[in-house]
Amino acid sequence: MGSKHFASSTFRKTFMSYTAILIIPIIVFSVLNMHRNILEEQRKTNEKHVSDSKRIADVVDSKLTQLKSLSNMLSEQSWVQKLMQNTDVYDQEFDLVKLIEIRKDLTNAVNSLGILPFGAVVFPQKKLVISSWGKFAEDEFFTSVASFDEATREQLNDSFPNYEYFNILQPTAITLGAEKRRVIPVLQSLEVVNNPRASLLLFVDIVYLTDYMERFGGVEPNKISIRANDALVYQHDYIKVGSNQGSTYEVRVPSQVSDWQYTLTYPDKNVIGIQNLFSSLLAILISVVIGTASAFLLSIISYRPLQVLLNKLSGVVRKDDLGSEYKLIEKSFDRLIDENHSLQQAIKDYESAAKSNLLLRLLKGYFTEDQHRNGLQKFGLTYTEEKYYCTMLVSFHAMDDPSDLELMRRAEIVTIMVAETIMDRHQLHYELFEVTNADKAIIVSSSEPLGDERVKQISSEMAESIQRACNMLPEVLTGTVEKGLLGISKSYYAANESLQVKLFSRRGFRTDAVEETYINNHYYYPTDWEIQLINNLKIGNLETLTRILDEIHTENQKRQLPEAGRVQLVSRLMETMLRVLYELNIDAGIYARQFEIKANLENIDSMWSYVFEVGTLICERIRYSNSSSEMEAGSKLLLYVNQHYTSADMSLKKLAEMLEMSVPSVSRMFKEVTVSTSMIMYVVSEWKWLKSCFERKQVLKSLHTE
Numbered sequence: 001m002g003s004k005h006f007a008s009s010t011f012r013k014t015f016m017s018y019t020a021i022l023i024i025p026i027i028v029f030s031v032l033n034m035h036r037n038i039l040e041e042q043r044k045t046n047e048k049h050v051s052d053s054k055r056i057a058d059v060v061d062s063k064l065t066q067l068k069s070l071s072n073m074l075s076e077q078s079w080v081q082k083l084m085q086n087t088d089v090y091d092q093e094f095d096l097v098k099l100i101e102i103r104k105d106l107t108n109a110v111n112s113l114g115i116l117p118f119g120a121v122v123f124p125q126k127k128l129v130i131s132s133w134g135k136f137a138e139d140e141f142f143t144s145v146a147s148f149d150e151a152t153r154e155q156l157n158d159s160f161p162n163y164e165y166f167n168i169l170q171p172t173a174i175t176l177g178a179e180k181r182r183v184i185p186v187l188q189s190l191e192v193v194n195n196p197r198a199s200l201l202l203f204v205d206i207v208y209l210t211d212y213m214e215r216f217g218g219v220e221p222n223k224i225s226i227r228a229n230d231a232l233v234y235q236h237d238y239i240k241v242g243s244n245q246g247s248t249y250e251v252r253v254p255s256q257v258s259d260w261q262y263t264l265t266y267p268d269k270n271v272i273g274i275q276n277l278f279s280s281l282l283a284i285l286i287s288v289v290i291g292t293a294s295a296f297l298l299s300i301i302s303y304r305p306l307q308v309l310l311n312k313l314s315g316v317v318r319k320d321d322l323g324s325e326y327k328l329i330e331k332s333f334d335r336l337i338d339e340n341h342s343l344q345q346a347i348k349d350y351e352s353a354a355k356s357n358l359l360l361r362l363l364k365g366y367f368t369e370d371q372h373r374n375g376l377q378k379f380g381l382t383y384t385e386e387k388y389y390c391t392m393l394v395s396f397h398a399m400d401d402p403s404d405l406e407l408m409r410r411a412e413i414v415t416i417m418v419a420e421t422i423m424d425r426h427q428l429h430y431e432l433f434e435v436t437n438a439d440k441a442i443i444v445s446s447s448e449p450l451g452d453e454r455v456k457q458i459s460s461e462m463a464e465s466i467q468r469a470c471n472m473l474p475e476v477l478t479g480t481v482e483k484g485l486l487g488i489s490k491s492y493y494a495a496n497e498s499l500q501v502k503l504f505s506r507r508g509f510r511t512d513a514v515e516e517t518y519i520n521n522h523y524y525y526p527t528d529w530e531i532q533l534i535n536n537l538k539i540g541n542l543e544t545l546t547r548i549l550d551e552i553h554t555e556n557q558k559r560q561l562p563e564a565g566r567v568q569l570v571s572r573l574m575e576t577m578l579r580v581l582y583e584l585n586i587d588a589g590i591y592a593r594q595f596e597i598k599a600n601l602e603n604i605d606s607m608w609s610y611v612f613e614v615g616t617l618i619c620e621r622i623r624y625s626n627s628s629s630e631m632e633a634g635s636k637l638l639l640y641v642n643q644h645y646t647s648a649d650m651s652l653k654k655l656a657e658m659l660e661m662s663v664p665s666v667s668r669m670f671k672e673v674t675v676s677t678s679m680i681m682y683v684v685s686e687w688k689w690l691k692s693c694f695e696r697k698q699v700l701k702s703l704h705t706e
Contacts (some may be wrong), residue, residue, distance in 0.1 A: 014302055018295035026287040034280040049251055049266045052220045057253040057262045059216045060226070066113055068166055071188035071200045074121060082189060082196040083123055083130070099135055107132040115208040117181065120146075120201045121190070121437065124160040146203075150425045160199055163189045168258055171233055174203060181208040184233060185525070210236050222248055223265040233260065250459045268650045355379040356433045359443065360506045363391065363435070364528035365489040365548075381431070385484045387445050390455050391491040393499055394440040395461070395475040411470050415440055418465040422458060439474075444486055450481045475502055486551060493526055498559060523569035524555040530576060537615065540622030545615050549573070567599065570607040586621070 042670070074080055079102055082093065094102075110119040110132060120131035122138065129141040136145060143151060150533050152172045159167060169185040183203040189196040213224060213236060227232040246269040358379060376383050383389075394415055396408070416432060419442060423430045428444050435441040444450070459476040467473040479491030479500040529548060536544045556569055574595050581588035591614050598606045640658065641650070656666045 015295060015299040018302075019292060019297045022291035022295050023288055026291050027284060030280060030284040030287060036676065037280070049220065049264070053251040053253045053262065053264045056213075056221075056224065056264065057255065060260075060262065061212075061255055061257050062117060063113065063212070064166075064168075064255070064260075067202060067204075068188070068257070069184055070109055070113070070119075070202070071190060074106075074200055075190040075198075077105075080198055083121075083126070083128070084191070086125065086197070094704045095515060102130060103132055103134060106130070110202070115204050115212050116202055117183070117205045117208065118146075122160060122199045122201055123197060124199065125197055145176070148172055152340070156185070156187070156201070159187050161195050163192065163194055163196055165189070166258065167235075168228060168260070170228075170231060171206065175182055184209075186385065206234065209234060212443070221266050225263045225265075227261050227263065228259050259541065315584040319385075322701040327542060330702065351379065355381075355431075359431055359433050359441075360435070362443070362485065363441065363487045363492040365532060367484065383445060383485055383488075388450050388481055388483050389482045389485075389488045390444045390450055391488060391495050392442040392444065392455075392459060392462075393435070393475075393479075393492075393495045394442065394466075395477070395499060395502075396439050396472065397503065398477065407470070407472070411466070411472060411474070412439070414466050414469040415462075415474070417471065418462055421463065422461050426454075426458060428458075441492070452481065455481060475499065477502070489526070489528075490551075490555065493524070497522070523561055523565050523572075524559060525552060525569060525572060533576060534580055534604070537577070537618050538584070538622070540619040542619035543617060545619055546612070549612060549615065563602075563604075566604050567602075567607070570604065570611060571599070573611050574607075574614070577611060580618060581614075584618070584622070586618075 014502060040305060079094070079098070106119060106121070110116045118132045120129050122129050124138075127138040129136045131141065131145070133145060142148065142156075148156070149172065166188045169186045169187065171182060171184050174181050174183050181203075183205055186204060188200045188202075190198040190200055190269055221238060223235065223237045225236075247448050248265045249266045249268045251266065252261060253264070348639070358376070358381070362383075396411055419430065419432050423444070430445070431443045432440055444455075446532040455478050459478045461477045463474055477495045478496075479493070479495035482488070482490045529552065533545065533548050537547065552569075552573070556566065561569070574592075578588045578592055581591065595607070595610055595614075598610055629647070636659070640655065652663050652666055656663045659666060
């Protein structure tokens with residue numbers, strides 16, 4: 001049977017195709033798996049080396065931290081404090097017994113660190129050195145006790161008069177009597193001032209440091225080197241008997257307590273173990289055998305229907321004319337059609353989400369430029385400024401069991417069907433979508449005015465129809481009928497207020513009392529409008545800013561708010577302006593005081609006008625972006641006026657001379673920074689504010705006396 005199958009070229013091609021399809025991925029996967037194992041082993045080794053490097057760096061850093069702590073401990077010693085005094089009053093206290101005690105304490109402190117052969121406290125102004133060996137004159141100590149080369153000595157002499165927090169010098173050779181050592185000098189001032197009166201001089205012995213590194217640093221790295229500003233400070237090679245150095249790589253770790261950088265060299269292990277390599281090759285061989293057998297079996301299964309088809313078409317098809325390609329093409333087209341349907345559905349879902357987002361923007365307030373309104377037509381929304389709009393909110397907050405998802409799903413489907421039926425009956429265009437504060441929102445639009453009675457009738461019909469369909473009465477709340485795109489937002493907030501009243505009434509409050517309190521005492525200043533107000537202030541969009549303020553003013557006039565409510569609204573708007581001024585680094589104190597004066601006069605119109613003036617000023621400043629020199633001159637001018645406005649000789653001429661500007665230029669600059677008509681009015685307002693503060697102070701003083 002196998003030889004019969006191989007006689008067909010189609011079968012051979014199918015077999016070779018299956019073989020390639022199965023074997024190539026197996027080989028590629030096996031090679032990739034082997035490579036992954038190598039990389040994984042390298043990664044683990046590298047992580048181990050990085051962890052070891054950080055540990056070694058922490059070991060050295062901990063020792064440096066102890067060196068720092070030694071200076072703090074010595075600076076608090078009484079004998080150090082007394083010797084730092086520029087007087088000889090305490091000299092008699094330092095007798096032989098005292099010096100022996102000091103030497104003992106200093107020796108114990110130095111020996112406790114394990115890497116210091118000795119240490120000394122230098123008093124530069126007294127030319128005195130206190131060390132583990134006793135008390136010496138400075139020249140005597142650095143000549144006969146611990147001598148350095150001339151360069152190191154000059155560097156130390158230059159460093160003593162300066163404040164050194166933790167200065168680690170370059171390694172140098174030191175002669176201690178007849179013994180020479182390689183040390184790293186460490187200088188720390190014991191006074192946090194310039195020209196300190198005492199400094200701690202320590203010497204890190206290279207031999208001691210090497211012994212410390214071998215005991216606590218481990219033996220993983222081949223070499224450890226320490227550099228400071230690219231200069232080699234310390235280096236130690238770990239000699240491993242019988243080890244082959246081979247290729248290496250470096251791990252660099254910066255010190256956390258000094259300017260040192262630790263460089264540790266580790267062997268680069270690039271090859272996988274022979275056991276892992278043999279197992280991987282064996283797995284590849286077994287996979288190839290199994291893949292070949294599977295390819296042969298799949299070829300037989302795949303070729304059988306093709307052979308049946310060819311036998312049926314043998315009368316009209318030539319032996320060398322294969323018809324299987326058409327079947328493959330047909331299946332390919334079917335797959336492409338299915339994918340196209342999926343893509344079209346994804347596009348529809350995206351457009352639906354984008355449309356819902358645009359409708360939500362309309363609810364929040366549509367203060368955009370004209371070119372942005374083209375997006376409405378893109379989604380089939382024929383909304384214009386000439387149409388009339390009304391927003392309805394459908395809420396199921398009164399459900400007995402809100403967690404009943406099946407009932408909620410049924411209610412949503414019924415709401416969609418009822419809305420379509422009723423709107424078609426009334427021949428109205430509508431858009432229904434989800435909102436956060438209710439279950440559904442409906443925007444109803446019409447070219448003709450919608451009467452309040454007609455809107456109430458529609459909402460009543462919807463509530464009754466939904467109740468009949470799912471035995472649940474929803475809240476269908478309607479907003480006011482408004483004209484223009486912005487009316488959608490106004491109508492939405494009106495409906496939302498009614499919804500809030502309903503929610504309050506469910507908590508035990510009387511509906512009429514809640515509604516009267518909420519509507520009459522709650523000014524109209526939606527949070528979304530406030531956000532758009534702030535954004536337009538920051539970009540200097542004066543036209544949109546003016547429109548927002550006009551709409552807020554108009555809507556609150558319709559509400560006929562009490563005096564306190566109107567004052568609270570204007571104050572809230574002024575707070576928004578001041579917050580933007582603070583964010584733009586503009587002095588807001590002037591405007592706050594002038595607004596306070598206007599508020600004390602209890603003139604609402606004057607307060608509104610001032611809010612418009614401040615908003616205009618912010619937009620103009622951003623749009624025309626005053627140069628830094630003009631802003632500096634304006635700030636200087638305003639500061640001078642605030643400090644000298646009570647002076648009798650202050651005038652525009654004097655200010656012009658001070659700033660080296662003309663009188664008209666000073667007057668214009670003053671108006672820009674104060675939104676005031678003139679400097680005289682500003683001074684008078686400042687004087688009134690100061691007088692009112694003085695009068696309040698007198699009243700408080702009299703009350704305190706009583």
